Amino acid sequence: MELRGICFVLSVLCLLQMTHQQVDKPKAKKNAPPKKVVVTASMIEDIKKQIDHILEEVNLLKEKQALQSVCLRGMKVRSKCFLSMSGEKKFHEAADDCIMHGGILGTASNDEENDALYDYARTAVGHDRDIWIGVSDIVAEGSWVDVTGAAVNYTNWETEITLQPDGGTKENCVVLSGPANGKWFDQPCRFKKNYFCEFIIS
Incomplete structure (x- = not known):
């Protein structure tokens, strides 16, 4: 054609x-x-x-x-589209898969996006699942950056039941938790989790 x-x-x-x-x-x-x-x-x-x-x-x-x-097929929040990907992967595998699809590992940059991601996760993968988000402190302990290497200006750590992040050098990657209503937890990057890819639209 x-x-x-x-x-x-x-x-x-x-x-x-x-x-x-x-x-x-x-x-x-x-x-x-x-x-x-x-x-x-x-x-x-x-x-x-x-x-x-x-x-x-x-x-x-x-x-x-x-x-x-x-x-x-996914969910739109302002200038971002989030798409739930099939299966569970380790953090780095999930990040690579998103790049192969032309996006990046999804990251909430404000309360609106975080709430929308949490709601989308409940319908896409279930309310009791955690999803990887594109935040880690792999390069320098305690310095949380997104997958592009930029410093994270927004966080939604769980601080009521446990004081997150609490994993030290053993837990360098971040999940948005379904059971904890969208709060963030640091976890070992080798764990396999569901994940969403993020695409910027104009």
């Missing part, structure tokens, strides 16, 4: 170029032989640029369509 569209555009561009040349030429005498159309390197270069531009726009449309599909 795309190839046919590109071929069609190429044909139209060539016809337009030829028509433009015909209009600019002075009228030939009736019995004069028809002149050959000369295709220059600059004309070919212009057409290539136009094709590249069209392909770029097609790819952008594909990306937007894919993100809309993610939002339809």
Whole structure:
């Protein structure tokens, strides 16, 4: 389908170029032989640029369509879409899987997102499950960063029953807990948990 569209555009561009040349030429005498159309390197270069531009726009449309599909299957909060992924993985495996799907491991950056993630988790994986979120202190103990390496400005640690985070160097990755109403706990990164990927939409 795309190839046919590109071929069609190429044909139209060539016809337009030829028509433009015909209009600019002075009228030939009736019995004069028809002149050959000369295709220059600059004309070919212009057409290539136009094709590249069209392909770029097609790819952008594909990306937007894919993100809309993610939002339809997942959950949208402001400019983010969260999508529950199938199965359980270790923290690093989950983070890698999200990158392979064009996103990052989901992270709440305010109360609204955290509450929405908690509600989504209850319907997607069950109210008694924990999900990985993209927060860890693997690089430096006690310095919590997201998967991009940026310092975390929002946290939702459990502090009423247990004083989280409490795992020290043995628990460097963070879960949003279903049983604890969306509160955060630090856990060993090797544990297998459910996870959500996050996609930014404009």
